[in-house]
Amino acid sequence: MAAEPRPALQVDGVTRRFGAVTALADAWLKVPPGEFLTLLGPSGCGKSTLLNLIAGFLEPDQGEIFIDGALVTEVPVWQRGIGMVFQNYALFPHMTVAKNVAYGLAARRVPREEAARRVAEALALVKLTGMEERKPRQLSGGQQQRVALARALVIRPKLLLLDEPFSALDRNLRGAMQVELREIQRSLGIATVFVTHDQGEALSMSDRVAVMSEGRIRQVGTPEAIYRRPADRFVAEFVGDVNRLPARLVAVEGETALVECGACRLSVPAAPLAAAAAGTAVDLFLRPEQIRTAPPGTPGLTEAVVAARAFHGDHADLHCDAPGMAQRLLLRVPGHAAEGPGARLALLPDPSADAVAFPISG
Amino acid sequence: MTLGPGLRALQVGLRLLVLAIIGFILLPSVVVSIAAFSDRAILTFPPTGFSWRWFEKALTYEDFQQGVRNGAIVMLLASSIALVIGTGAAMAIDRYRFRGRALLQAMLLSPLVVPHFTVGLGFLILAAQIGMARTYTLVVACHVVLVLPFVLRSVTVSLRNLDGRLEQAAASLGASPRRVLFTVTLPLLAPGLAGGWLFAAILSFNEFTASLFVTAQRTQTLPVAMYNYVREYADPSMAALSAIYIAVTALLLVLANRFLGLGRILGVEHGR
Numbered sequence A: 001m002a003a004e005p006r007p008a009l010q011v012d013g014v015t016r017r018f019g020a021v022t023a024l025a026d027a028w029l030k031v032p033p034g035e036f037l038t039l040l041g042p043s044g045c046g047k048s049t050l051l052n053l054i055a056g057f058l059e060p061d062q063g064e065i066f067i068d069g070a071l072v073t074e075v076p077v078w079q080r081g082i083g084m085v086f087q088n089y090a091l092f093p094h095m096t097v098a099k100n101v102a103y104g105l106a107a108r109r110v111p112r113e114e115a116a117r118r119v120a121e122a123l124a125l126v127k128l129t130g131m132e133e134r135k136p137r138q139l140s141g142g143q144q145q146r147v148a149l150a151r152a153l154v155i156r157p158k159l160l161l162l163d164e165p166f167s168a169l170d171r172n173l174r175g176a177m178q179v180e181l182r183e184i185q186r187s188l189g190i191a192t193v194f195v196t197h198d199q200g201e202a203l204s205m206s207d208r209v210a211v212m213s214e215g216r217i218r219q220v221g222t223p224e225a226i227y228r229r230p231a232d233r234f235v236a237e238f239v240g241d242v243n244r245l246p247a248r249l250v251a252v253e254g255e256t257a258l259v260e261c262g263a264c265r266l267s268v269p270a271a272p273l274a275a276a277a278a279g280t281a282v283d284l285f286l287r288p289e290q291i292r293t294a295p296p297g298t299p300g301l302t303e304a305v306v307a308a309r310a311f312h313g314d315h316a317d318l319h320c321d322a323p324g325m326a327q328r329l330l331l332r333v334p335g336h337a338a339e340g341p342g343a344r345l346a347l348l349p350d351p352s353a354d355a356v357a358f359p360i361s362g
Numbered sequence B: 001m002t003l004g005p006g007l008r009a010l011q012v013g014l015r016l017l018v019l020a021i022i023g024f025i026l027l028p029s030v031v032v033s034i035a036a037f038s039d040r041a042i043l044t045f046p047p048t049g050f051s052w053r054w055f056e057k058a059l060t061y062e063d064f065q066q067g068v069r070n071g072a073i074v075m076l077l078a079s080s081i082a083l084v085i086g087t088g089a090a091m092a093i094d095r096y097r098f099r100g101r102a103l104l105q106a107m108l109l110s111p112l113v114v115p116h117f118t119v120g121l122g123f124l125i126l127a128a129q130i131g132m133a134r135t136y137t138l139v140v141a142c143h144v145v146l147v148l149p150f151v152l153r154s155v156t157v158s159l160r161n162l163d164g165r166l167e168q169a170a171a172s173l174g175a176s177p178r179r180v181l182f183t184v185t186l187p188l189l190a191p192g193l194a195g196g197w198l199f200a201a202i203l204s205f206n207e208f209t210a211s212l213f214v215t216a217q218r219t220q221t222l223p224v225a226m227y228n229y230v231r232e233y234a235d236p237s238m239a240a241l242s243a244i245y246i247a248v249t250a251l252l253l254v255l256a257n258r259f260l261g262l263g264r265i266l267g268v269e270h271g272r
């Protein structure tokens, strides 16, 4: 067996409680060198807690943390060799941009000339050359965030940690910063843990995503795997839009299971249904772009009536009512498709659909 | 927008009230300052003539000069010591949860409630008990206790306004706790520290009641010297001295406001 490269970060069974609240329960993670990993989850799920444990601002109740192969569970923050970017930037208001960026170098007693050279390089990297003598309050939000990034990178950390760094920026700027951060991260090859509650941001930026909820890591995988093969109901519903349809488990054959919904049979991954018996009711999950429309009367998943249509240029969203379903169904059809409010449709699964099913109330 | 006559009358009334309050507060200072320019050897108001002679007397009178020197020494020592103790205590109270934390806070603020008379008398009895003469040490110790609450308050307000993530950021960049303290925490607290020190200094310099108990002839501060003077004489040099006092204190406050922001020092304004 080929030796695995030493992970840049390893989190082994870490638990952290605040009083009666378990903010993080038994978390396991391995981040190989150069990987961009995103912690994704709703507010209060423990993302910041995990990041602060990695950084050393919190101590775990159980478990161990390794950075670059070294056990750091008991090592104070300032000796962990990490770079951290905070949501509110946390720039030192009494220092110039250059002094802010040089702070970590001064703490490491890097000689003055080398420090000046590295500060200039770091500012060039984030495209802020010429701003050296400004104070943070004289910069825009985007510029401040770049300074924070330069300040964290100039010390050549073993691990870069970012806690919702772009949530205070407006949408256009955020998109630009996402691309820029990813370019810089890739060019430096630095292992990165990025926290966000924005699933679009997570899917578009990451090498891998760890989806969290209620203090637990639910699934770790590539954005595509998370989107196409969610491991549980929470992940399916939290990442991307999804439709839930009533279905029945027909049979389990090895890795795949067969479920029946309306007049259709679909194969789904068997793992989540391992405990369910044939014949029991299950929930079938299909993405909006995985449902096709057909003339009414065609045997399919169900019949539906279009209640509203939202045009988005290249595609349109159809919000449909189906008999016996409390929730509206969402369909994504080409922008030129003609179906409008009031239209009756039969719905069919796309032949290439990655359907998943979970036991009811799982 | 046009106002009804009733509203306008109310507005004029309010303005007059504000003027009256300002006048009432300033009245004693104004009366004393005017009386200081009298040319007669007895305090009268309004003065009958004009002269600078009482200013001259006030500035050259031996006991007053001694009082200013003593007061300055006590002021510098007491407010600096109180600054160090107050900053340490404020940080401990703000950052750590320890047994007796609330008690410590109450103790440090208690001189605000206890009369200066009591503090002075207490120090006097203690000094007598341990056979300590009425030295500078005694005066300084007494003043430290009296001004500590003001330093504590001022530093506490600044600490509340300090963003803890700045210290976290510094630590994440490799700064030891000591380095964080000296390069981030203290520089950001500096205006609050300077303000607290200044208030402590002014309070110490003006303090009379407790000083009366703990000073001796050799260590008496200016207010005590002034008190001893008025017990014997009633000439306008007292008024002249008061006028100088007011002018100097006002100047200090104007400077403090200019460079530090008075609102922040007094703790009435939060953050920027």
Ligand SMILES: Nc1ncnc2c1ncn2[C@@H]1O[C@H](COP(=O)(O)OP(=O)(O)OP(=O)(O)O)[C@@H](O)[C@H]1O
Pocket (backbone or CB within 6 Å): A018, A021, A022, A023, A041, A042, A043, A044, A045, A046, A047, A048, A049, A050, A197
């Ligand atoms: N210092 C603390 N004291 C008490 N409870 C805390 C503390 N920090 C976090 N918690 C609790 O732990 C849980 C996880 O919090 P955490 O800050 O990690 O969430 P998060 O995923 O970062 O959320 P958000 O997206 O809102 O930042 C929450 O229930 C929170 O209330």
Ligand SMILES: [Mg+2]
Pocket (backbone or CB within 6 Å): A047, A048, A049
């Ligand atoms: Mg958070």
